[in-house]
Amino acid sequence: MDIGASIIDTRAAQVQPSSLPNEAQLIQAAQREASAFTPLYRHYVTPVYRYLYSRTGNAADAEDLTAQTFLEALQGLPRYRHRGQFAAWLFTIARRRAADHYRRQPILLPLDELLTPADDDEPLSQVVHAETLAQLHALVSGLDEGEVELLRLRYAAGLTFAQIAATLRLREGAVKMRLHRLLARLQDALGGER
Amino acid sequence: MTHLPVPETRPDVEVGLTRLFSAPAPDAAFVDRLERELRTRAAEQRPVRRSWLVASPRQQWAVGALALALVLALALAIVGPRRVLAQFQQLLGYVPGVGFVDLEATRVLTAPVQVTRGGVTLRITQVLAKPDETLVVFEAEGLPAYEVRQVNESTEQDLTAALRLPGGSTLTGARQSVGRGNDTVSGSLRFAPLPTGVFQATLLLARLPYVEHGTAPEDWEVPLTLRLATGEVVAALFPQPYVPVEAEDTQRDITLRVLVVAHSPEATVLKLQAEWADPTWRFGFFTAGQDLRLSDDLGHSYGPPVAPSHNVVVQHAIGIPSPPDGTVTPAPGLYRYEIDQSFASLSPSATRLTLPVEAITFDVPVPMEFEVDLGPQPQVGQAFPLDIPINAAGVPLRITGARLEREQRGAEPPETWLRFDIVVEPAPDGRSVRGLHFLVGTSTPAFDGGSTGYQFAPERLDAALRLKADQPLPTGPVRIYLAAASLVVPGPWELTWDVPGRTAPPSAPVTLSPSEASQTHSGLTLRAEGVTLTDRVTVVELALEDAPAGTQLHQVTCWLPQQNSPDCWLEDNRGNRYSDPGVSWQTSTQPLTDTLVYGAAQPLAQSMTLHVPAVEIAVDSAANFDVDVPGEGAAGMLDQPWAVDIPVDVARQSLRFSQAWLTEMNGLPQMVLRSDPLETPSDRWLTGLRLAAITDPEGELVDLTLAHSSAGPDFFSLERSYVAVIIIPVGGHDNRSIRPGRYHVELSGVTLGVRGPWTLRWELPGP
Numbered sequence: 039m040d041i042g043a044s045i046i047d048t049r050a051a052q053v054q055p056s057s058l059p060n061e062a063q064l065i066q067a068a069q070r071e072a073s074a075f076t077p078l079y080r081h082y083v084t085p086v087y088r089y090l091y092s093r094t095g096n097a098a099d100a101e102d103l104t105a106q107t108f109l110e111a112l113q114g115l116p117r118y119r120h121r122g123q124f125a126a127w128l129f130t131i132a133r134r135r136a137a138d139h140y141r142r143q144p145i146l147l148p149l150d151e152l153l154t155p156a157d158d159d160e161p162l163s164q165v166v167h168a169e170t171l172a173q174l175h176a177l178v179s180g181l182d183e184g185e186v187e188l189l190r191l192r193y194a195a196g197l198t199f200a201q202i203a204a205t206l207r208l209r210e211g212a213v214k215m216r217l218h219r220l221l222a223r224l225q226d227a228l229g230g231e232r
Numbered sequence: 233m234t235h236l237p238v239p240e241t242r243p244d245v246e247v248g249l250t251r252l253f254s255a256p257a258p259d260a261a262f263v264d265r266l267e268r269e270l271r272t273r274a275a276e277q278r279p280v281r282r283s284w285l286v287a288s289p290r291q292q293w294a295v296g297a298l299a300l301a302l303v304l305a306l307a308l309a310i311v312g313p314r315r316v317l318a319q320f321q322q323l324l325g326y327v328p329g330v331g332f333v334d335l336e337a338t339r340v341l342t343a344p345v346q347v348t349r350g351g352v353t354l355r356i357t358q359v360l361a362k363p364d365e366t367l368v369v370f371e372a373e374g375l376p377a378y379e380v381r382q383v384n385e386s387t388e389q390d391l392t393a394a395l396r397l398p399g400g401s402t403l404t405g406a407r408q409s410v411g412r413g414n415d416t417v418s419g420s421l422r423f424a425p426l427p428t429g430v431f432q433a434t435l436l437l438a439r440l441p442y443v444e445h446g447t448a449p450e451d452w453e454v455p456l457t458l459r460l461a462t463g464e465v466v467a468a469l470f471p472q473p474y475v476p477v478e479a480e481d482t483q484r485d486i487t488l489r490v491l492v493v494a495h496s497p498e499a500t501v502l503k504l505q506a507e508w509a510d511p512t513w514r515f516g517f518f519t520a521g522q523d524l525r526l527s528d529d530l531g532h533s534y535g536p537p538v539a540p541s542h543n544v545v546v547q548h549a550i551g552i553p554s555p556p557d558g559t560v561t562p563a564p565g566l567y568r569y570e571i572d573q574s575f576a577s578l579s580p581s582a583t584r585l586t587l588p589v590e591a592i593t594f595d596v597p598v599p600m601e602f603e604v605d606l607g608p609q610p611q612v613g614q615a616f617p618l619d620i621p622i623n624a625a626g627v628p629l630r631i632t633g634a635r636l637e638r639e640q641r642g643a644e645p646p647e648t649w650l651r652f653d654i655v656v657e658p659a660p661d662g663r664s665v666r667g668l669h670f671l672v673g674t675s676t677p678a679f680d681g682g683s684t685g686y687q688f689a690p691e692r693l694d695a696a697l698r699l700k701a702d703q704p705l706p707t708g709p710v711r712i713y714l715a716a717a718s719l720v721v722p723g724p725w726e727l728t729w730d731v732p733g734r735t736a737p738p739s740a741p742v743t744l745s746p747s748e749a750s751q752t753h754s755g756l757t758l759r760a761e762g763v764t765l766t767d768r769v770t771v772v773e774l775a776l777e778d779a780p781a782g783t784q785l786h787q788v789t790c791w792l793p794q795q796n797s798p799d800c801w802l803e804d805n806r807g808n809r810y811s812d813p814g815v816s817w818q819t820s821t822q823p824l825t826d827t828l829v830y831g832a833a834q835p836l837a838q839s840m841t842l843h844v845p846a847v848e849i850a851v852d853s854a855a856n857f858d859v860d861v862p863g864e865g866a867a868g869m870l871d872q873p874w875a876v877d878i879p880v881d882v883a884r885q886s887l888r889f890s891q892a893w894l895t896e897m898n899g900l901p902q903m904v905l906r907s908d909p910l911e912t913p914s915d916r917w918l919t920g921l922r923l924a925a926i927t928d929p930e931g932e933l934v935d936l937t938l939a940h941s942s943a944g945p946d947f948f949s950l951e952r953s954y955v956a957v958i959i960i961p962v963g964g965h966d967n968r969s970i971r972p973g974r975y976h977v978e979l980s981g982v983t984l985g986v987r988g989p990w991t992l993r994w995e996l997p998g999p
Contacts, residue, residue, distance in 0.1 A: 071945060072273075079270055084257055091255035100255075101262050105269070112270055174248040193253035198701075224249075 065124060069115050079108055082125065085195050086132050092194030093136040107132045126204030129195065133187075133205070177227050185220055192217060256516070261523045265536075325461070325470035326494030326501055327358065332473060332572065335466050338362045339431060339458035342469060348374075349449040356435060356454055361426040366395065366403065368456075371418035372440050375448055392438035393421050397430055410441040417442050431458045471496040476729030479587075484661070485509055488589055488725045491570070495731070499537035500526065501574045504727075506592060508567050513625075515569035516593035516718060524589065525816075526575045528582035530741065532768050533816045534575040576814030579768040583734040589725040593666065596625040596719045603709045604634050604650070610705045612638045612648060624665050624717035628657040629693070636705070637696075647698055648705065650679070654693035667718035668695045678706040741766045746994030749842075750777055754915055758844060758990040764817060765996070770802065770810060770830045771817045772842055772992075782852035785826050786983050789848050793913040793944075793954075793985065799845045802830045804837035804996075837996055844990045848919055852981040853883035859892065861903055861929075861962050863972035876905070883982045885918050887956055894962070894970065900938065901963045901970045909953035910943060917985045918943040918956060924980035926960055929973025934961055 067074040086107055091100035110131050118127060178186060191202045199217075203210040325335045339361035346355035351374045358369040395403040403423040410419030417440055426433065437452040439445065459465055466472075471494045479490035491503040506515060518524055526534040578585075602620045613636065620631035633653045638646050656665050670679075679697040697712070699705065742765040749760035757777040764771040776785045790800035802810040810830035817829060833840065857878050873893040880887050889905045910918060921941040926934040943956040964971035 074945075075270060076267060079267060080263075083263055083266070087258035088255035092253050097256070097259065101258065101266075104258065104262075105266050108266060108270055109273060112273055174252060178249070178252055189249055190253055193249050194255050221249075 061124060065115070065118070069118070072112060072115070075112055075115065078124070082128055083108070085125075085197070086128060089129065089132055089190060089195035090136055092190050103132065103135045106135045110135070123201070123204040125197065125201045129191070129197065129201070129205045173228055174224065177224055181220075185216075188213070188216055188220065259517050265523075324473050324492070325466045326473050326496065327360075327470055332492060332494070332501070332503060333360070335360075335461040335470070338461045339426065340461045340465065340469065341456060342459050342465065345454055345456060347452065347454050349452075352440075352449050354437070354440065354452050354454060356456060359456055359458060361430075361458055364425060366423040366426045368395070368406075368421040368423070368435060369419075370421070370435075371416065373416045375415045375417065375440070375443060377415060394436040395423050395426070396434040396436055397427065398432055402436070403433075408441070426458075431460075432456065433458075474732050476502075476585075479727045479729035481723075481725040481727055483723045483725050484663075484721055486592060486721060486725075488592075488727055490587065490727050490729060493585075493729070495578050498577055499574045500534065500576070500578050501572055502526075502587070504571050504573050504587070506569045508594075510596075510625075511567055512597050513567070513719075514595040516595055518571075518589050518592055524573060524575075524587065527586050527588070528579055529584040529586075530579055530582055530766060530768075531818045532579050532582065532766065533818075534578070535814050535816070537574050537576045537814055578731070579766065579815075581734075581739040581767050582731060584728065584730050587727040589723055589727070591720050591722045591724075594625075594719045594721065595669075595716045598622060598624050598668070598714045598717045601711055601713045602631070603711050605709045606636075606705065606707055608707055610636055610707060612636050612705075618652075622668075622714065622717075624668075625663070625719050626661075627659045627663050627665050627717075627719060629665055629668070629717070630655045630657065645701060647701070649696045649698050650710075651694065651696040654695060656691045656693055658691065662722040664691075664720045664722075665693065665717045666720050668693055668714065669716045669718075670695065670697055671713040671715040678703070678710060739767045742997060744994065744997070749992040749994040751990045751992055753988050753990050754986050755780075756847070756849070756986060758847060758988070758992065760842065760992045760994060763840075763994060765833055766817070768832050769813055769815050769817050770833050770840070772802070772828045772830075774826045774828070774844070774847075774992075776847075776849070779849075782981070784850045786848040786850040788826055788828060788844060789846050789985065790844070792846050792987065793917060799843070800828060801843050802828070803841050803843070804834060805839045805841075806834065806837055808834050808837065833996060839993060839995045842992045844988055844992070846985055846987050847990075848983055848985050850922065850981060850983050851883040853979075854924075854981075855880060855882035855979040856977060858974050858976050859889075859903070859905060859960070860974050861894070861970065861972045878905070880921070880979070882921065882979050883984075885982050885984075887918070889956075889958070900961055902938075903960045903962045903975075905958040905960070907943075907956040909955055912954060913985065915987045917954075918982055919985045920983040921956060921958060921979050922981045922983060923958070924978040926978070927976040928962070928964065928971055929975065930964070930971065932964075934975070 061078075064074065064077055068078060083104065087100055087104045090103040090107070091097065094100050094103065107128065111128055114131070118124075178189065181189075188202065188206075191197045191205060197205065199210050199213050202208075203213045206213065208216075324332050327333045339359075341356065341359040344355050344357045346353055348354075352372060353374050354370060354372045356368060356370050358367075360367045393404075393406045393408065395406075397403070403426070406421040406423050408419060408421050410417060419441060421435075433456050435452070435454040435456060437454075439450040440448060440452070461469075473492045473494040476490050476493050479493075481488055485508065487507045489505050489507070491505050493500065493502040504518075506518075508515075523535060528534075600622065602618075604616055604618065606614075606616065616634045618631050618633050622629040622631065631652050631654050635651050635653075637649045637651050639649060654668060658664065678699055680700045744763040744765070746760055746763060749763075750757055752758075756779070759775050759777045760772050761775040762771075762773040764773075774785065774788050776783070779785070788800070792799070804810075810833075813829065813831040815829070828842070857880060859876065859878060862874075873891045876889055876892045878889040880889065887907045887910060890908050891906045893904050895902055895904055920943055923936055923939055923941055926936065926939060928934055938961040940959040941957065943954065945954060958977070960975060960977070962970055962972075962975070
């Protein structure tokens with residue numbers, strides 16, 4: 039049984055930081071009455087936390103930075119102009135907060151935590167092997183920060199291409215193109231090493 | 233725009249990336265805590281002040297503490313916890329605000345050093361010159377307000393810091409971690425290791441962080457003198473940790489133990505470890521989402537520490553070291569999780585401590601797959617009956633159906649979801665499942681996301697998969713892969729230990745019944761029915777005296793409408809004001825609605841005065857009304873209001889519900905009723921309607937725990953009007969599809985806010 043792969047659940051990809059219903063209205067309400075910020079917070083706290091966890095690699099720092107992000111957002115809300123990209127604005131704050139955090143190496147989960155027993159008899163175990171994970175870990179560790187950030191926003195925060203584009207101030211097509219090339223590169227490299 | 237999809241990657245690439253970047257959901261207690269903090273900040277409507285959320289030094293220490301914890305953990309794994317800790321204890325110091333730190337071969341600051349210039353005080357609170365780095369912890373206060381000093385956001389990143397050594401050379405390139413309040417900043421600087429034999433250095437700061445050039449004193453120089461952290465120095469400077477005896481409990485083959493404890497004047501910190509045998513389980517969190525609380529033998533219950541910087545949480549999982557060949561052999565008993573958890577500071581009289589842990593949540597693998605046949609022409613709204621049994625570590629679940637749903641969120645393109653109804657059958661041993669996780673990506677190419685299981689009602693779960701955007705609905709059989717479940721394992725575990733060195737007789741709590749502590753205002757007499765004094769808390773229980781028939785005290789509210797901050801306060805005759813101690817009393821884990829808890833009375837205080845600006849009362853009165861949920865096309869009416877005319881007269885309150893709409897909250901269809909604007913709150917104001925029962929069109933009682941009523945600012949519109957709102961679940965017995973027809977709502981009265989203030993004064997007993 040593939041224990042390790044089976045724990046790969048939808049949590050990383052399931053985050054849905056797409057807009058809330060009536061998000062513009064909620065933002066306007068929160069801009070006039072800060073106490074109305076709660077629905078926005080509840081909707082975005084998990085993806086923001088997961089993104090920051092992927093940056094820091096530990097819950098304590100992720101909590102601190104999450105708190106800082108939302109406090110800054112709450113403070114900055116009166117000055118925010120809604121153009122349909124509230125998530126991008128929030129993640130811009132989160133990224134800046136993460137950048138302020140003392141400069142550590144881009145953090146992936148320690149390899150030891152990722153490598154868990156595998157059993158090739160189960161279909162899920164065919165998806166990813168410890169060996170592949172180790173190779174991928176090494177490959178991603180060698181990417182430049184911009185590429186890692188792209189993967190982080192996609193796979194940790196679960197942002198849509200449009201949201202990543204707005205966060206990184208790129209065109210959506212450019213984000214797709216970069217991710218396309220990056221995944222192809224990783225795929226080739228993995229193939230070459232196997 | 234050319235549509236360029238993400239390439240068809242090999243399965244292991246995308247799944248591997250998902251794995252590499254996987255992150256847990258935030259701890260529910262943290263989410264709640266932050267929400268409360270945000271609400272407080274929102275209510276204050278003021279710039280952010282210093283808070284643990286903003287300026288917590290723990291982040292500055294996290295890496296060091298984590299590294300130590302890892303070393304300790306690995307050592308523990310090899311030779312066992314007790315023996316290692318006995319050795320570590322000699323080297324371990326609890327550094328307030330940091331956690332447990334190995335101080336071997338470390339030079340430390342023996343007392344804070346501060347410099348004041350131009351009204352700004354820069355204080356170096358600690359320096360740890362360790363073999364691998366030099367850590368400087370600082371804080372500054374008296375700064376101009378944030379708006380004044382902050383001009384450029386990049387300012388915070390341009391901090392220029394150096395350590396000048398006696399020979400004139402400098403250590404530069406500090407990594408920094410900084411936080412700010414309104415008029416404070418704090419943080420840490422990490423430099424390269426201080427050369428051996430160097431005990432003096434000068435901290436040079438070109439300017440403080442978050443301070444724009446020219447707005448506060450600059451070019452700071454702070455001389456620092458260090459001492460080697462010998463056993464005596466450590467003992468004198470830092471609270472000494474101890475290893476509690478037999479603080480361990482095993483339930484259901486899961487062992488919890490307290491490895492080490494330290495008490496400081498500001499906090500109690502303990503290192504808590506969980507150990508389990510099944511290598512396939514991953515630790516989730518303690519309890520089912522509530523804060524852990526520590527209790528003592530006197531009746532105190534300790535929550536998180538009040539001093540923000542002392543809220544230390546360092547946690548990590550301990551994996552299995554990988555053998556050289558890359559394979560891993562499951563080894564029962566090696567799976568551990570540890571956390572440094574801090575609590576409010578201990579009562580000096582406490583001699584025995586107990587940490588109850590009600591439940592632990594693990595992620596457990598559920599590697600299985602099944603098919604949903606969507607047929608040749610699937611339609612949004614279509615339902616697909618299923619009967620898929622699942623076994624999640626012994627807890628039976630059953631997927632009973634799936635539905636295709638479309639969600640439109642704001643201006644975003646609509647999303648299509650395949651939503652599953654899941655029934656959790658109770659396990660005989662009390663274990664349950666609170667979430668189910670799908671595997672998405674290349675295994676299920678039609679989907680690119682999912683929602684983790686949401687438990688909207690007991691024994692019911694909701695989980696969904698999102699179809700990729702811009703793609704047609706898949707047809708025919710669709711294979712779904714499950715990955716894991718969030719398993720809640722109930723305990724309770726109870727970890728109990730004696731506090732060493734507590735030989736003096738405990739200070740017994742004193743209970744007063746001050747007859748003089750009452751006052752009448754707005755027709756209500758509020759009385760301090762009981763006052764309990766301990767060496768840690770002052771507990772005031774309030775009651776209404778001679779209340780009119782059918783009127784009860786609902787809660788003591790320290791807020792007035794449109795007020796920016798809570799305004800209850802306790803003061804003694806010497807002018808000392810008392811604040812929240814972070815400690816509750818006796819058995820209550822939640823603040824009682826009629827009880828206020830403050831810090832311990834000062835020894836020289838002779839009397840105390842409690843100021844209560846407002847209370848909330850419950851008034852009994854019966855009323856009822858009917859409201860119709862439209863039938864045809866109801867599903868298309870989400871968030872589309874329609875006019876209703878429902879007058880309600882209850883407990884002398886007259887209001888009229890004039891608008892209704894259907895909405896979906898957390899997957900539950902609900903109807904919202906909104907009243908016409910109410911009068912602006914003055915001396916008495918409506919705060920809610922008390923729901924007694926709601927009967928649905930089939931005559932079934934609606935679950936009132938899913939219903940809600942309140943009166944307050946209208947969050948559903950941009951108007952600042954004050955309205956009453958009732959939210960009624962309309963999802964029928966399965967809480968799913970809208971059940972149209974007539975709903976009957978019975979009220980048992982109202983809750984009203986009543987403006988005071990009441991000022992209650994009582995004498996304290998002599999020494």
